Amino acid sequence: xxxxxxxxGSSCFLxxxxxxxxxxxxxxxxxxxxxxxxxGTFCQELCTKGVTVRINEKVFTAVAPEDVPxxxxxxxxxILRGDARADTGG
Amino acid sequence: MxxxxxxxxxxxxxxxxxxxxxxxxxxxxxxxxxxxVLSDGLGSGVKANILSSLTVRMAVTMLxxxxxxxxxxxxxxxxxxxxxxxxxxxxxxxILQIFNDGNVYLAEYDSPPAFIGRGSHLRTVPRSERIMDExxxxxxxxxxxxxxxxxxxxxxxxxxxxGGIWNIGWGWDRVGDYISSTAARTMLASELAEEIxxxxxxxxxxxxxxxxxxxxxxxxxxxxxxxxxxPPVNPxxxxxxxxxxxxxxxxxxxxxxxxxxxxxxxxxxxxxxDLTPHDKRIPPIGKLEGIDLVTEGMLTLxxxxxxxxxxxxxxxAAMKRDGASLLASLLLEADCLHIIVGRAINPAxxxxxxxxxxxxxxxIVDGLAQVLRSMGKTVKVEYx
Numbered sequence: 378x379x380x381x382x383x384x385x386g387s388s389c390f391l392x393x394x395x396x397x398x399x400x401x402x403x404x405x406x407x408x409x410x411x412x413x414x415x416x417g418t419f420c421q422e423l424c425t426k427g428v429t430v431r432i433n434e435k436v437f438t439a440v441a442p443e444d445v446p447x448x449x450x451x452x453x454x455x456i457l458r459g460d461a462r463a464d465t466g467g
Numbered sequence: 468m469x470x471x472x473x474x475x476x477x478x479x480x481x482x483x484x485x486x487x488x489x490x491x492x493x494x495x496x497x498x499x500x501x502x503x504v505l506s507d508g509l510g511s512g513v514k515a516n517i518l519s520s521l522t523v524r525m526a527v528t529m530l531x532x533x534x535x536x537x538x539x540x541x542x543x544x545x546x547x548x549x550x551x552x553x554x555x556x557x558x559x560x561x562i563l564q565i566f567n568d569g570n571v572y573l574a575e576y577d578s579p580p581a582f583i584g585r586g587s588h589l590r591t592v593p594r595s596e597r598i599m600d601e602x603x604x605x606x607x608x609x610x611x612x613x614x615x616x617x618x619x620x621x622x623x624x625x626x627x628x629x630g631g632i633w634n635i636g637w638g639w640d641r642v643g644d645y646i647s648s649t650a651a652r653t654m655l656a657s658e659l660a661e662e663i664x665x666x667x668x669x670x671x672x673x674x675x676x677x678x679x680x681x682x683x684x685x686x687x688x689x690x691x692x693x694x695x696x697x698p699p700v701n702p703x704x705x706x707x708x709x710x711x712x713x714x715x716x717x718x719x720x721x722x723x724x725x726x727x728x729x730x731x732x733x734x735x736x737x738x739x740x741d742l743t744p745h746d747k748r749i750p751p752i753g754k755l756e757g758i759d760l761v762t763e764g765m766l767t768l769x770x771x772x773x774x775x776x777x778x779x780x781x782x783x784a785a786m787k788r789d790g791a792s793l794l795a796s797l798l799l800e801a802d803c804l805h806i807i808v809g810r811a812i813n814p815a816x817x818x819x820x821x822x823x824x825x826x827x828x829x830x831i832v833d834g835l836a837q838v839l840r841s842m843g844k845t846v847k848v849e850y851x
Contacts, residue, residue: 385740386724387765390750398742417740417751419724419763 379413379456381405383440384429386420393441394428400445408449412457432456470567471613472689472802473501474843476656477682478664480623482511483674489515490621490680493523495531496843502527503563505682507578507621515678518547518558526562536562536574536606540599561619563684565611573607573617579625582618582643583609587651589643615686616650616659623679624663628670637670650685654800655781657842659683689845691717692801697764697809697828698725699851708807708851709733713757715805718797723764726809727753730761745789752790760797762790768831771795775838798835803845808832810850 381401385394398415405413421429427439432452440448477492489511495502504526508518522543529539539562547558559577566572573581575594583590594605611617620642629636637645642663649662660683667679693715699708709730712719721727731738738755749770753761762768770791774784775798784796798804808828836846 384724385742385751385763387750387763390763390766395744395747415742417742419727419738419740419753419761422725 379409379453380416380431380433381413381453382416382418382431384419384421384423384431385417386424388420388424389428392427396442397428397430397440397445400442401449404445404449409453409457413453470689471569471611471686473565474656474685474687474802475501475503475682476660476843477680478660479681480664480668480671480675480679482623482676482678483671485512485678487512487516488680489519489678490623491516491519491523492680492682493527494682495527497531500564500566501684502530503565503619503682503684504560505578505619505621505680506558506560507623507678507680508558511678515558521547522558522560526560530562530564536604537599540576540602540604544600544602559621563617563619565617565684565686569610569612569686571607571609571611571617573609575605576602579620579622579639580605582620582646583611583615584617584647584650585612585615587647589647611686613686613688616646616656617684617686618646618659618663619680619682619684620663621678621680623675623677624667624681626677627667627675627679629676631672632670637667654685656683656685658781659685661780687802689802690800691715691803691805692720692797693717693805693807694720694722695726695730695807695809696722696768696832698723698729698811699809700811701851704809704851705729706733708809711807717803718759718801719757720794720797721753721755721758721761722768722794723762723809724753725811726764727755727758727761730758731755734758743788745787746791749789749791752793760790760793762794765828765831767791767794768828768835771798772831772834772838775799775835798839799842801844804839804847806832806836806846806848808848808850 383398401415423429423438430437430440475494479488481488489508491506493504504523506519506522508515526539561578562574564572583592592607592609594607597604626636660681663681693712695712721730736756738753740751740753750763755761767790771794774795781799784792839846
């Protein structure tokens with residue numbers, strides 16, 4: 378299970394958090410609808426750096442909608458593959 | 468038990484083709500009582516407007532100064548301008564004085580009897596007659612409590628629909644039934660006044676044959692709301708402001724993501740964000756047990772102010788689920804509001820991406836306080 382948290386505080390909201398959420402929703406629905414949980418959070422105190430996204434414990438700042446596929450491929454998929462292996466192993 | 472909150476709201480329709488309403492209303496909320504005067508001037512247009520506005524102004528000023536009704540009536544007789552055509556100085560009046568302890572004094576002269584009720588029931592309140600300067604004044608002394616309402620209406624309301632939908636107009640009994648059922652399903656005096664005026668307008672097919680005025684008064688135990696806006700400048704004050712919020716009676720609101728996080732931290736409860744999209748301009752709301760509403764800060768507040776300033780009604784706000792409408796709805800429902808403003812500066816709001824007006828937290832809070840006060844609410848603003 379992967380948890381993706383997108384900050385929707387004032388600053389991130391203005392800098393396009395809703396579009397980032399939409400991009401994540403689309404890609405999650407396509408690739409791993411039941412294995413990824415998408416959540417919103419309020420201010421992560423990293424406001425000056427653009428939209429803040431937390432994938433499990435890792436924090437990414439200044440995320441734009443076009444960064445979402447890359448983040449998903451490089452950060453989310455490896456965890457999911459690891460989960461799948463762990464599941465079949467156990 | 469504490470003191471009662473008296474909410475007064477009026478709605479007027481001008482006679483078709485007239486620019487001025489011949490009915491006047493004056494409301495004076497004093498330290499011990501609220502005085503409401505409605506007067507219907509003889510005729511219509513400018514002449515009626517002058518007569519009725521003089522009547523209500525004189526009545527309020529004199530009663531506030533502690534003068535007796537006899538003296539007020541005597542002044543009317545001797546000072547009101549006399550109509551050339553009719554050789555009369557005439558305007559009707561209803562005077563209502565509601566004291567903070569719930570005692571009420573009502574005086575009526577040639578005006579439709581006030582509608583007095585509790586919940587969905589119309590009360591029968593006996594009047595006694597007194598003659599002053601050859602005029603018959605009907606008076607009543609009674610008391611009101613939580614959930615009671617009083618509606619003053621000019622005869623234009625009672626005559627609505629005359630010769631059209633109703634042969635002899637809407638009539639006192641039918642108006643009374645309508646008021647009772649409307650009072651039972653609404654909360655605010657403004658809703659009550661507006662709905663009665665709306666039906667009046669419809670019955671006249673939107674061309675009122677007479678000036679029509681409704682004044683709705685609702686009495687209740689005050690509903691409190693405490694709202695935290697932004698984190699305190701000094702983080703050591705976090706606990707104090709959160710304790711104030713949690714210890715306050717009534718509804719509790721946290722405005723601002725960081726503010727919500729602070730409350731969640733002190734409550735030691737998790738906060739979740741509801742990502743259901745409602746209005747794409749307005750940021751999502753948070754869910755936190757023990758707090759009635761958690762919203763984002765400045766964007767939500769400025770949209771809330773915009774909605775309230777443009778006259779958003781409770782029934783419209785209550786139908787929407789976005790943060791600003793939910794907040795507007797809670798603010799409209801409250802009678803006594805305490806706004807605790809934390810003055811910490813959010814570095815993100817200093818960036819050139821953020822519209823300048825959003826950085827002006829004080830301006831938005833001042834605007835909110837002003838629009839809420841104009842609705843007769845008590846607003847206390849405190850800074851940290």
